Amino acid sequence: MQIAIIGAGASGCFAAINIKRMMPQAVVTVYESGNRALAKVAVTGGGRCNLTNSFAEVKNMDSVYPRGGRLMKKLMHWFNHNDTCKWFEANGVKLTTQDDQCVFPASQNAMEIVSTLLRMMNREEVALKTTHRVASITPSCNEDGDTGDPPTRNGYLISFSDSTNKPAFADIVVVATGGSPRRNGLSFLNSLNLKFVEPVPSLFSLCLDDNTLKKLTGTVIKNATVSLTGTKFRASGALLITHWGVSGPAILKLSSYAARHLYENGYKATISINWTGDKKENDMAGYLGETAVRNPQKQLQSIYPTYLNSRLWTYIICGCGLNPEIRWADLGRKSYNKLASALTNTVLTVNGKNRFKDEFVTCGGVALDNINPSTLECRNHPGIFFTGEVLDIDAITGGFNLQAAWTTGYIAATAISGR
Structure with a gap:
């Protein structure tokens, strides 16, 4: 099975690692428009990476997630801040919780989180292709098929802005491109006829x-x-x-x-x-x-x-x-x-x-009524999943935005492995 992850940010890389762990036989490729993966993670928290929050002082989800609080409350029953801490600690990252309940790597260095995720991607044999900006995702079928004769496989054709990058076919696509400050930043999704909430800056x-x-x-x-x-x-x-x-x-x-x-x-x-x-x-x-x-x-x-x-x-x-x-x-x-x-x-x-420094966050994006709230799969396009800030989910400062990335990435991975 060919699985394409669009976007090498926190949510996309986390989803890719967990998909491969749950489905070792899958071929997982992450496509990133920029020159390097996890660029935003490298600067978050002032370069220290506030990767989550203890949630000890959170009275309700809407107080920290102005958009998407109800969905996050549901999803965090399956993968929450404690699970995030256990995941990173199991992969060698020592964590510390500050008095304000923000959780950081004990090293106070965001690059430890970046290097850990990249190391896990390499270990799990996740392919990473940078400078691959997606131009469109369209329903298609692979005429080669797994067995060659005949059957064909329904999936999605991914085209890239740079014509030197060969179009790719995927059985499953995870869209994890992060927030876009303008609606035209999501134009690669136009062929899917989705509902959007106009993106505007936050934080x-x-x-x-x-x-x-x-x-x-x-x-x-x-x-x-x-x-x-x-x-x-x-x-x-x-x-x-x-x-x-x-x-x-x-x-x-x-x-x-x-x-x-x-x-x-x-x-x-x-x-x-x-x-x-x-x-x-x-x-x-x-x-x-x-x-x-x-x-x-x-x-x-x-x-x-x-x-x-x-x-x-x-x-x-x-x-x-x-x-x-x-x-x-x-x-x-x-x-x-x-x-x-x-x-x-x-x-x-x-x-x-x-x-706010380089930690650009937007509210808006792909409307939540496009997706199944239990799996994050697109209702009208089976096999397409949305994770992270590309969805109309965003949070206040304090590690909550990254927690949304980890949670949605993990939930999508779990749903894909159970298909």
């Missing part, structure tokens, strides 16, 4: 108009809550002030939840930042009053909440129109209220997005 930081705030580049708030005003989209976590605006886990989560909304509005929006995490305005007003009682003769700029730094505190003070050198004893009730409001609800104007 990005936000550009702001506030030049004063951007001067605080490098400032980290360990726990902030950010919301998109006028919507229900909100996220909490660490926030980083950058020279273009804001980034960090809180912002990246928000961008994932609100990816389509922000796209439809041209990445023009307003956000509200609660620098205190989840404290209420009234609580902060009380806290500020108590601070004044304890420090009446101190300057306002010299005493501030421990989760802020002096530069951010001064920015907040000046934003309220107050003099940083005023004594705490000289503050009036209105000043307390202004500061409390700014600490819990600083409103800023978003003017565009900034790509």
Whole structure:
């Protein structure tokens, strides 16, 4: 049996290895459009490879998978984060779980994951063909057949953009090309008449108009809550002030939840930042009053909440129109209220997005109603499977996107081996 994997990313390579382990007699070939396999895995997690998450703090799948949460909940009954850890550990990778529940190789080197997968592909005799960009996949039959005379085999003809690459026939095709930032990136699937969800970017930081705030580049708030005003989209976590605006886990989560909304509005929006995490305005007003009682003769700029730094505190003070050198004893009730409001609800104007390093993620892709949710096989084209981010599945940062790649790759392999 000839099995073609389209895409040498995490999901495609993982599927290929497991198919060969389950079906040693199959001929498995991975076709990659680029010059090398697993290029995205090599840079994920800042080059350390956040390959999954412990899921210890996940309350429900929709909170980490804004698209595809229901499907992931189903699939992870069969292959979950614990299975992922066992798989890599069984293949020689020591893992470590951070306080934020992100799982990394103990070496803190993404290339260990890359080399492990490539080594397993080589061991299982999976063929890898790079610079093979697929132009089309069309239902076909191989007139040579296994026995030659006559019978023919129904399958799929794979054509490539480069005419020097000979078309290939496959009995089964696994599409694992990853996310495409534009619909035309999925044009090689046009002959299959599938339903698509328009792809748009996800996981990005936000550009702001506030030049004063951007001067605080490098400032980290360990726990902030950010919301998109006028919507229900909100996220909490660490926030980083950058020279273009804001980034960090809180912002990246928000961008994932609100990816389509922000796209439809041209990445023009307003956000509200609660620098205190989840404290209420009234609580902060009380806290500020108590601070004044304890420090009446101190300057306002010299005493501030421990989760802020002096530069951010001064920015907040000046934003309220107050003099940083005023004594705490000289503050009036209105000043307390202004500061409390700014600490819990600083409103800023978003003017565009900034790509999150090289870890480009999209929402959208092949619509989930094209596939059997138990096997990931295409409903209208038996023998074609979809795995990874080419599907309308994407996650917040924290190892969840790679877990989707491992899970869907394994489920497809299992389904193919059971045919």
